Amino acid sequence: MIKIQNLKKSFRTEEVETLALNDVNLNVASGEFVAIMGPSGCGKSTLLNIIGMLDNPTEGSYKFSDHEVGGLKERQRTELRKGNLGFVFQSFNLIDELTVYENVELPLIYLKMNKSERKQKVMAVLERMKIAHREKHFPQQLSGGQQQRVAISRAVVTNPKLILADEPTGNLDSKNGIEVMNLLTELNQEGTTIVMVTHSDRDSHYAHRIVNLFDGQIVTESQNRAMEARV
């Protein structure tokens, strides 16, 4: 599903050029659950943003389902992203002025889906995430765990092929964190590909494969024994 070859990303400020990603090669197969780990500033979020088509690589090739993404214009990236990708963020990034229902509905509106279909899909996903009883609440009236479940609902409501999670448990306590990881695992088992950036060893053990990044380069890749054992 994802083929990344010789990818480079550099940021240029007035005088210094920083190489955030240096010659990264990474393939992710359909149905995989990959965790990207590494210390702060190693480039993991930059990599995730490029995979998520929020950012363009400076050099190299990134193919998403055989489409070359590097070098696409913003509008073209938006088109490709719509419906294919779901995002889950550390800080949830819900829109405060919209209710739970409206937040989850938003990607469907951008897909120009009609109202009744939207309603059916939103309610189905809210039921599944056990948050349907909160549909009329605003994000700030919910606990962190609940907010992240809404965010996951919003990420999966379009049935995306790929979910990108950026430290999804970073703002949650351990109980809620485990719950969120279980949800992601469940989605993965149903066939959704997941790429997750994390600091947490515990969370990384849910993944099939762990990619370690250091100073913009992949240093090690390891199959997750524990996971294999569990499967």
Next chain:
Amino acid sequence: MLKNYIKIAWRNLWKSKGYSFLNIFGLAIGITCASLILLWVEDELSFNTNFQNQDLIYYLPTNQQYEGEWRTFYQSTPGPLAEAMKKEIPGIIGSSRSMGNQLLFTIDEKAIGRYGRFADPDFLSIFDLSFIEGNTKDAFKEVDAIVISKKTATALYGQGTSVLGKVIRVNNDTNYTISGVFKDLPNNVSYGFDWVAPFERFAADKDWMKEYGNNFSDTFVELSAEADFQVVDAKVRKMLPEKTEHEETYAFLHAMKDWHLRSNFEGGKNVGGQITYVRLFTLIAIIILVIACINFMNLSTARSERRANEVGVRKVLGSDKRKLISQFMTEAIITATLATLVSIILLWILVPQFNILVDKQLVLRLFNREHLVPLMAITIVCGLLAGWYPAFYLSSFKPVDVLKGTSVKQGGASLIRKGLVITQFTVSIVFIISTIIVYQQIKHVKDRDMGYSRELLVRMPVNGDVIKNFVPIKQDMIASGAIENVALNNSRILSGGNNGSGLQWQGGTDTEDVLISFRFVSSNFLETAGMEIVEGRGFSNSIAKDSTNTIITESFAKLMGQGSAVGKTITRGEIYTVIGVVKDFLYGDMYGTSDPVMFFNYNDYARYMYVKMKSDVAIDKTLAAMENVMKTHNPAFPFEFEFVDDAFNARFKSEKLVGNLSWIFALLTIIISCLGLFGLAAYTAEQRRKEIGVRKVLGSSVLGIVTLLSKDFVRLVLIALMLAGPLAWWVMRNWLQSFAYRIEINWWVFAIAGMVAICIALLTVSFQAVKAALSNPVKSLRTE
């Protein structure tokens, strides 16, 4: 999608009520102000547009040359001109002489005065009067005919009575038969009238009106639709010189559409007029709207961080830039719509007040297309204008940046914000300076030494038996103890009146074409008006004795050469001997210099009676005494009077209007600018909460923090002052150029305007700054 936009816009407005209030209220003030100005402009532009043939109707002013200079006069065509033009110039299909007059209509006990016009029959078709009773063709068939307006008919005979053929007593000495009732004219006409009566009868006993030598009448003409204006005008210009064999006076066509807007002439050429103010105010309306929109831009971009997250999320979820732009535009238009609703309420309250200020009867007709469409257009333009910058700014946020929580860099935006604040204050300061200068100029002219005293001087119309009973009227008034003096004059003291040239005098060389004004007064007029005799004596109380004597003004005496003018003679038909010289006095153009004047001691031409009240008697008592005397000696006519001071003040209507409006514009732009500044200051204080907390913990005083926060804003106002100074100087210098008698612009005006602007800005900003400085640092530091 739109529903989603509206929903989120509404919730955003509701969530930050304070900012929403500043935004909506600021815009509402701008829209209200612009609407008021546009109502005024609409009224100005609509003058005379009610007349069907407005493009074919012309008035005839005359250009006359004196001392090598062309001057333009109204009411200055000779009687025979109208008829001759219609006869001899092809293309002129209607023409009429006309003179305005106040008549007293009496029915039984009821007596009402109405202004109207004596005119020829063509007048009725030129002005396209629509008759409710009678018709244009037959109206002036009889010589004693008169047509009156609907409201005059109602005032005289009550509602719903047919008045055709009724005989009415006019000025207590003549009978007229009503031959028609016409629909009331609207307010916005240059020549209004409530009655029209045949000129023929009015001129019957006045042979001088039938010669070419006397210029006294208004003349109106109507051209045929096919006529070529240039050709007709050229012929009109030739006509008077041909008829009079006198090259120095000619009449010309002045189009109806220019009567109101372009009525100023200089050197015989049209130099605009009211149109200048129409243009100026339209420009100001636009400026004020822009100022109001600037607030919206500033507050929206300043607070963009709150929306940055939303922008990021929407982009991640599949919205592109275009959709976000239309979302933010929608929000701006919603805000503008709310502002318009508020301003409709404000207009509803303010239009009557505004009417008093501008002396008009403006009405906001919301359900009328002519007002609804512009108001909607203003709303949308405001929305778009206010919304485009925030929309482009906000929608350009990169999701990668904003979602990571790194704060949005506001470098460019904050620079633009500063620029916008400077713009607002520049305009405000220009208005403040203009206001001061306009009021200075008005005061300057009002304080001008006029050569007579306006104080407690009252003018009354001369009608009925006033001239006949002048001696007992005067005696009784003075005997009442409330009146100092009473006198007659054929002209208003403030206005030009009779004049002429071609006089001859002793000691003069080559001065025959000087225009001299003539005043026919009773013997004690000079004392009554408080004029100062510098040489010789005033008229004696015996008219017979002074019938061939004259008193002249100083400027006239100067024309008569070296030495005293007293004893010299002036020939104006007869020979008059100068017995006194009086100080020059000001009449006509209050900004100019008045022509030399020659006074004659002659009561019978009198049209006005001047009464000087005593200052130690209460005015209402004096007026009661005067009324009492008039009831005795002129019982048929109602007691009417006007203070010369009021008439004088009325002369400055358009200057006063500019002054008042300028003052209001200044106030409003300052209020709008301060609303914006208040919001920005609040935002800055909020932005720097943590910094303020840290500084306080480290020992900064409250004053230190207030200074820290206020400094930047004051700097902006100072820059605005630098820009506004030269701009205001240039604008006001141009304005002042249009007055001959004018002030010099003083540097301290700029200093005051600057001080005012800085104080107001400081007051606005420091409120927020003090609030921030007084807050508990523990609180602001904990929130991180």
